[in-house]
Amino acid sequence: MLTFLKPKDAQALAFIEQQRNLPYSYPAVEHTRNDTALPGFDNDFNTQELGQGDVIWGAAKEAIRQWKMFPGGWAYVTPRPLPIRVGEVVAMAAQVLGIWWLNSCRIVYVIDNEAQFGFAYGTLPGHVECGEELFMVEKSADGNVRYVLKAFSKPRHWMARLGYPLARVYQKKFVRESKASMLVAMNDE
Numbered sequence: 001m002l003t004f005l006k007p008k009d010a011q012a013l014a015f016i017e018q019q020r021n022l023p024y025s026y027p028a029v030e031h032t033r034n035d036t037a038l039p040g041f042d043n044d045f046n047t048q049e050l051g052q053g054d055v056i057w058g059a060a061k062e063a064i065r066q067w068k069m070f071p072g073g074w075a076y077v078t079p080r081p082l083p084i085r086v087g088e089v090v091a092m093a094a095q096v097l098g099i100w101w102l103n104s105c106r107i108v109y110v111i112d113n114e115a116q117f118g119f120a121y122g123t124l125p126g127h128v129e130c131g132e133e134l135f136m137v138e139k140s141a142d143g144n145v146r147y148v149l150k151a152f153s154k155p156r157h158w159m160a161r162l163g164y165p166l167a168r169v170y171q172k173k174f175v176r177e178s179k180a181s182m183l184v185a186m187n188d189e
Contacts, residue, residue: 001102001126009079012091012102015126019104020089024122025130025156030108032120032134032150041131041152042168048147048179050137050186056145060137061117063185069135069147071177084119086110092127096170103127115139118148123156129167130156137182147182149175 001007001015028038037043050060063069065084070076074095082090085107092103104126110119118136123129131153139145153171155161 003100003102004098005100006095007078007091007093007100007102012078012093015102015104016089016091019124019126022104022124022126024106024108025125025127026123026132028152029122029132030120031152032132033109038152041154042171044149044151044153044171044175046149046175046179048182050145050147050182052143052145054143056186057137057139057143059186059188060145060147060182063182064118064135064137068185069149069178069182071174071181075174075177084110089124090121094170094174096166101128103129108132111136120150123153128155128157128160129153147179149178 031038050056067077067082075093077090077092082088086109088107090105090107092105094101094103104124105121106124108120108122111117116136116138118134120132120134122132131151133151134148136148137145138148155164155167160167
């Protein structure tokens with residue numbers, strides 16, 4: 001969904017309802033669980049060290065629960081609060097060159113164990129791209145905590161295909177700002 005004004009919660013809710021029962025817009029659902037690249041897609045893997053110890057681990061998990069990995073301003077999820085559970089449909093808003101895109105995603109799987117916490121969401125037909133993204137924090141045996149972003153994607157909408165280089169610039173911007181947002185969340189602790 002394309003708009004010149006920042007989407008309101010009512011618009012996002014209506015958009016989510018339109019998208020709720022639609023299928024994923026890509027064939028390899030749950031591929032972010034794998035360590036292999038998906039041919040035909042841009043495959044991205046990024047990490048950010050967050051700190052060490054149980055306090056950081058708890059803060060990192062809470063940051064994911066509250067979707068703090070989204071930088072806000074030009075990229076955010078709406079409406080809030082958004083529960084992290086399989087099947088939940090969310091709207092991700094992003095502003096590119098003054099135009100707002102409202103994109104639909106569904107949570108594909110959730111990871112919650114002693115060493116990892118997070119989730120992956122996959123795109124629905126109302127998303128400008130098609131693919132999947134994993135947002136996860138991990139704690140190593142020695143207590144180091146890191147943030148992991150793993151994704152595969154390619155343009156779906158004709159405007160995204162036409163502006164592919166710009167789309168990649170904004171994806172990289174999102175990664176940088178997402179990592180910074182997670183660091184800010186750790187510093188708040």
